[in-house]
Amino acid sequence: MNKPKMASEKSASRVLMLLSQLERQNEEPKVSDNDAIRQITGKILHLIQTQEKTRKEVASKSSGGMEIILSSLENTQDLQTTLNILTILNELLTVGGGRRTGVFVSKGGTAILMQLLVSSSKDPPASEELMLHVHSLLVKVGPKDRKFGVKARLNGALNVTLNLVKHNLQNYKLLLPCLQVLRVYSSNLVNAVSLGKSGALEIMFEIIGPFSKKSTTLLKVALDTLASLLKSGMNARRAVDRGYLPTLLTVYQDWHRNDTRHRHVVIRKSILGCIKNLTNIKLGRKAFIDANGMRILYNTSTECLPVRTLDPLVNTSSLIMRKCFPKNRLPLPTIKSVFHHPLPHIPAGGPVAQLYNQPPGVDDVVDESDENEATEVDTENDTEYDEDDAGHKTQNDDIETDINKLRPIQMMTRPFDELRTYEYFCREFSENFEDDDFESPRSVIPPLSVNSELHRPIIIPTTPSSLGPQNRRLLPEDLLTPNESPLELDSISISKRPESAPDPDLVCSLGRLVLDVNGGSADGPQDEAGEQAVLEVPDTAALLPLHDPDLYLEIVKSTRSVPAYTEVAYPDYFGHVALNLREPILERVYGVQRTKIFQDIERLIHPSDILDKIVYDLDIQSCPVIENGESLKFNSKFESGNLRKAIQVRKFEYDLILNSDINSNHYHQWFYFEVGNMRPGVRYRFNIINCEKSNSQFNYGMQVLMYSVQDAINGRPHWVRTGSDICYYKNHFSRSSIAAGGQKGKSYFTLTFTVTFQHKDDVCYFAYHYPYTYSMLKMHLQKLSALRTAQIYYRQDDLCETLGGNSCPLLTITAMPGSSSNDHIGQFRSRPVVFLSARVHPGETNSSWVMKGTLEYLMSCSPQAQSLRESYIFKIIPMLNPDGVINGNHRCSLSGEDLNRQWQNPNAELHPTIYHSKSLLQYLRATGRTPLVFCDYHGHSRKKNVFMYGCSIKETVWQTNVNTSTCDLHEDLGYRTLPKLLSQMAPAFSLSSCSFVVERSKEATARVVVWREIGVQRSYTMESTLCGCDQGKYKGLQIGTSELEEMGSQFCLALLRLRRFTSPLELHNHNSHLLDMENDLIDTRSIPNITSPTTYVLDEDEPAFLEEVDYSAESNDENDPDLEPDLQDNHALPDPNSDSEFSRQDSLN
């Protein structure tokens, strides 16, 4: 202890002199005189009670007053002195806020008080006044002392306080501070266990009683203490055994009934807090159900709903009900995909082997021990305040810290002889252009192969409506005779005799099919069979130069799908014209999630209201067809379609289940399906009940996409953002550990949206995002190739065949050399390569639209486009995962694997597109043509805007806090240039969302492998939002295809500017503007994300919204805002890190 320097203070105040006297007494205990000390402390007390100045002097650090007073308290045996000092301390700590208490704690005051408490209790009868003082002080100190709980336990204070409570149940004056201290004690889990063993629960239940306006403060503290105690599983079990749960429910109902003016919401909330903690254990949930808890809380909540101030009660009730809601089985025979595709071989130990090796009959939908207890251990370790660490745990987990894994790989992984075959894909480098090459456009396009085994009818699904009276005007008059009933067509067959038709016949009948491009005029096709119909095709040719319905059908014939689809979805056939309308990001209405959850709970409360009628089911061969007009009709049997099952739960509400990726048992998020037989003007609620990700942009203003065939026919062929009451939340369908990566007790998530259809008997399509099929790509490529001019070098090769037997197009686009002169050929061959790819993830259709923008720009005839073509040779793989796209997968290829995790070691048989893409890159590197830029286009489901991920050793190292001297690497900062340029040029692009950190989980992605192994410094993933923008010109708007396509063309323009910085000529003048720009880019202050961990660790960058508080039914107590005893947390916002799934699940770009 530092000796205070009293003597040096010339004008020592009175209190300082007294302190000085007291200090002398402390130093000479032998001669100390009880009377003297009593007198001195009495005087100090008097001064303190009368002068604020004195309080300040005593509490100031320089006076050492606190130490002296505490020292006296420790030494004295005299009751009066002790009381004096306790009163002094109470006076001191009552004002001055936390600072004085902080001084008190830092000088060891807590322990001294505890010791005093324990020693006084050993000498009965303890002075009530002393106990009152000590506890009043402890109440003040408790919340400021991080180790309060431990100190109390170690000093043996827990039972002293508990016994005081037990023996003073009628003595409110003493009871209240004791209970308050008990509440602080029990916030420590170990203490809670110990107190529980000593009977604390039973004592609390003696205090908690029915509604009474008396002593509500006391009751509130008792309830909060009880809630803390019940966080221990052992206590919770004891409470359930004693039958306390029904008691609590009764007490809650009593308060609910009697507190009519809502004066005691906090008490009602505290009762719910106890129930909430009790139901953390399985026994508690069972007791809750047995005690009719669902109905009680449902009814009370329903009564509370109209009063906004009762929201905290409704929210907590809803949380409890969701937790106790019995877990349901997903109504499926298996979670494995409906479709199966045999693989050439199955690597042992991989995910597919696991899938295949499951013994038949194993139920993979739910775990055996159905509802699993979240393991709850009453640890002996101190869990007190460990939320302090929660902030910065795991944040850096995923960053690569192994420097060797960040250094480039020098060795070629394959011998050049093996790579030589890829020369074929780079023949422009060896081509000797002839003079006549410059006269007409040249290109090489593989002939459209029509596989004979694919001859099958192609059907465009529709409903009778399209032929119904209201559409008569659209049909050729001669097609329907006046009194003929509408054709009973589920679909319009566009082939006459599909089974037997040989190829020419098929082509012929398709030709006949022409769904009347000319607007249904007279010479429309005559239909001898009488079952053929002619539909008016919206004339989109002017708006969609790359779209041609006939060509589309032609291409579809050669697209191979695992389910052997025979139908074509209207939107893909008609085409989509971007809506010329702003589509704002939806503002979320407060209470939507709660309302939806209550409707879900109603299913349990009123089971007889539930229809449970299966109206669509791919698992059943003869998918039920509902013809009673009371149900919607669903269909997903077309390219990129995904909907496995539809169940009508209420008259206008449907549960929908998505299909897993083929050869997989999960990865579903993408959906694309057709709905018919609707009633106009009715609100239909759709729930997709087996979503996997723990959060979604659907919670932040994103809408689903809808395409109405009626609208299309009437000149509005648009995918439109639609739906209201949209939200995404954890539901009560349990997810087996097989589907949850081994984790037990997980649930699925529901995406719910409500739609009102405009037209009677329309056919509408719903999709996760703007569909873009493989056949559409092929059609676009064919149309694009027709745009080539004599200046454009365009070549389309088939990189390889996929597992499903589809070709993977590889494009080479550049400018023709100026002439066949050596100079021109030399310039041609020296152009740097830019390597682009997209759509490795089928569900990220936005990446295809961005790619479309890039391709259209590259084929355009503007001078800049020509200049760009003259600058680079583009190697483009626009669809890395054709099979996944065709079959409606969300993430994988037919191998059941995420292809963007295979780049380190792709298998030629299982991952052919990746294997050959990588080999081609290796070939380029081996021949000295390492691409200048590599960029893989992706879509991001949980962030807004468009942004890039790149690779930088330095920025990775900075983030890991690894001693930077270990990485004194020189690093070219060129990787920053392209994103910076894009942020200046592309309105949707956001630099602050970019990150250049290499994560462990991404080490097998294209971006990281191409950077490390191929040595491409500018190797990127470009992520486009599925939702919209929160900055720039499109701020507040959902993204549409024109913005995505614009992004693709702006990318081209940025490459053109990049050329300025990278041309060999200008590299020589490296010091000029290039350096300036690079320096500008280096300035970390201008790139905020570089110091912000959020961009790469959390894939979530949304602010928490009001309702997120009951976002998860399995609330984690550590993050529970209820923990703050006095927080009126109706809108408390949780820690965004609280759901660990947040940071992990969606980091799979």
Ligand SMILES: [Zn+2]
């Ligand atoms: Zn992706």
